[in-house]
Amino acid sequence: MDNNQLNWHKDDFENIKTTWEGDLWDRRRLGEQLTQYVDRLQCGAVLALDARWGEGKTWFVRHWAKHLSDTDHNVIYLDAFANDYLEDPFLVISSEITSCLSKGCDVDQCHINTFKQKAAAAYHALLPSLPKVLLTLGLNLISGGVLGTVAQEIHKVGEKAIESAIDEISDKIKESIEEKIETHEADKNTLFAFKQELAKLAEQLDKPLVFIIDELDRCRPDFAIRLIERIKHFFDIKNIVFVLVMNKPQLLQSVKSFYGYDSEMNGDYLEKFVDFTIHLKTDSEGYDYEAIIKSQLFRIGELSSLDDRNELLYWTLGLQLDKQLNSRELIKKLNQYALLRTENKNKNLVLLSVIMGVEPYANYYIYISSVVKKLVNYLCKNKMELLRRHNLRIYHDKTIDDIRDAEWYRIILESDLNIESIFINIILNAYDSFHGDENMEYQLNTVLKEVSIYNLNHPNDFINDWKAYILRGI
Numbered sequence: 001m002d003n004n005q006l007n008w009h010k011d012d013f014e015n016i017k018t019t020w021e022g023d024l025w026d027r028r029r030l031g032e033q034l035t036q037y038v039d040r041l042q043c044g045a046v047l048a049l050d051a052r053w054g055e056g057k058t059w060f061v062r063h064w065a066k067h068l069s070d071t072d073h074n075v076i077y078l079d080a081f082a083n084d085y086l087e088d089p090f091l092v093i094s095s096e097i098t099s100c101l102s103k104g105c106d107v108d109q110c111h112i113n114t115f116k117q118k119a120a121a122a123y124h125a126l127l128p129s130l131p132k133v134l135l136t137l138g139l140n141l142i143s144g145g146v147l148g149t150v151a152q153e154i155h156k157v158g159e160k161a162i163e164s165a166i167d168e169i170s171d172k173i174k175e176s177i178e179e180k181i182e183t184h185e186a187d188k189n190t191l192f193a194f195k196q197e198l199a200k201l202a203e204q205l206d207k208p209l210v211f212i213i214d215e216l217d218r219c220r221p222d223f224a225i226r227l228i229e230r231i232k233h234f235f236d237i238k239n240i241v242f243v244l245v246m247n248k249p250q251l252l253q254s255v256k257s258f259y260g261y262d263s264e265m266n267g268d269y270l271e272k273f274v275d276f277t278i279h280l281k282t283d284s285e286g287y288d289y290e291a292i293i294k295s296q297l298f299r300i301g302e303l304s305s306l307d308d309r310n311e312l313l314y315w316t317l318g319l320q321l322d323k324q325l326n327s328r329e330l331i332k333k334l335n336q337y338a339l340l341r342t343e344n345k346n347k348n349l350v351l352l353s354v355i356m357g358v359e360p361y362a363n364y365y366i367y368i369s370s371v372v373k374k375l376v377n378y379l380c381k382n383k384m385e386l387l388r389r390h391n392l393r394i395y396h397d398k399t400i401d402d403i404r405d406a407e408w409y410r411i412i413l414e415s416d417l418n419i420e421s422i423f424i425n426i427i428l429n430a431y432d433s434f435h436g437d438e439n440m441e442y443q444l445n446t447v448l449k450e451v452s453i454y455n456l457n458h459p460n461d462f463i464n465d466w467k468a469y470i471l472r473g474i
Contacts, residue, residue, distance in 0.1 A: 051280035054328025318375030
């Protein structure tokens with residue numbers, strides 16, 4: 001594969017052909033468990049799916065929605081962020097349910113038409129009358145009131161017009177409130193009739209309707225809160241399960257900032273509306289990072305096939321073991337690497353390590369030493385068995401503990417993984433020699449010059465030059 005060719009795949013969630021294809025994070029098991037849980041529910045429910053940014057929430061719910069559809073469930077996916085221009089989410093929820101059930105054969109069209117009528121009446125009952133009054137008066141003012149007066153007349157008639165407008169607004173608001181009080185009982189009956197009709201629809205379903213609402217933490221905070229409240233008050237119906245997808249701390253922080261809520265942030269308010277919270281698995285030790293990284297390196301052209309191996313594959317694995325990035329962060333780093341990589345494979349090892357971040361380590365030597373140690377411990381659980389397997393001996397008076405991590409790195413990659421031309425051990429040995437003998441600066445400088453991005457005058461400039469290169473290339 002041409003190393004200069006980028007194969008950046010973008011998920012096409014609207015056209016998923018094979019459910020769970022590319023499931024590198026073991027999400028299928030959770031999806032199947034949730035399906036069984038939903039099918040056993042004897043009532044309506046509101047579930048929350050909570051995970052941080054970049055941990056695969058959207059990928060999971062999109063593939064789960066496809067799985068539900070493939071197993072004859074009625075399923076709706078709604079992007080809350082894409083719909084938060086609406087004032088009240090009641091309408092979009094009702095419309096999505098109507099559209100979904102109209103496509104199936106579980107519910108007859110007569111019931112759906114009745115539901116539409118009840119939903120329209122309920123929405124009208126929920127509409128606040130005050131904004132409509134203010135809008136009407138505002139238009140009157142613009143067209144024929146204060147703003148319609150010529151500039152020379154404003155000072156003369158302005159005060160009188162404003163006083164008249166205030167009196168008119170007060171009268172209209174009073175009338176609106178009185179009307180709302182008079183129709184309160186009728187509005188209650190209308191909303192009750194809506195819930196009854198929705199319950200009749202849901203009773204006809206063989207399997208629960210699953211309504212997934214994604215990007216809740218990205219939409220307008222007031223829209224998010226109103227959406228959650230509307231679900232609990234008007235759509236909490238047997239055989240309908242809502243799944244709210246969010247980064248809960250982020251949503252709470254947004255709500256807190258929007259409403260100016262200064263006390264300590266907590267999730268008590270949201271918990272009143274949520275029956276059960278599912279946390280996406282974030283225990284990195286359970287993931288097969290080798291398979292995940294291999295897939296990404298193949299995608300950007302660093303591996304000729306998914307069976308290919310090279311030092312970059314295992315060096316990336318070591319860096320990931322050290323950094324513990326989530327899936328989105330890791331992919332972003334590898335995409336950045338793909339844009340900035342050079343024609344020299346050894347330089348690319350250094351480039352990726354700097355992209356992943358030298359911090360919080362004091363210097364590059366400590367950083368790569370830590371990465372090598374973690375990778376060695378990950379790849380080799382029994383060092384003595386490794387030596388026996390490849391007929392390797394420890395010479396002179398050395399013990400197994402005397403062998404440096406740089407040497408274990410070379411032995412594992414060359415002998416166990418059949419990878420040739422290993423480089424990271426060379427740069428680490430040069431650093432080891434330099435730290436043991438100040439006279440070895442020349443040797444270290446010679447090694448670093450081979451993989452420096454600019455002309456190197458002193459080892460101290462090595463990482464700063466790479467950082468400057470990355471900064472210019474972003």
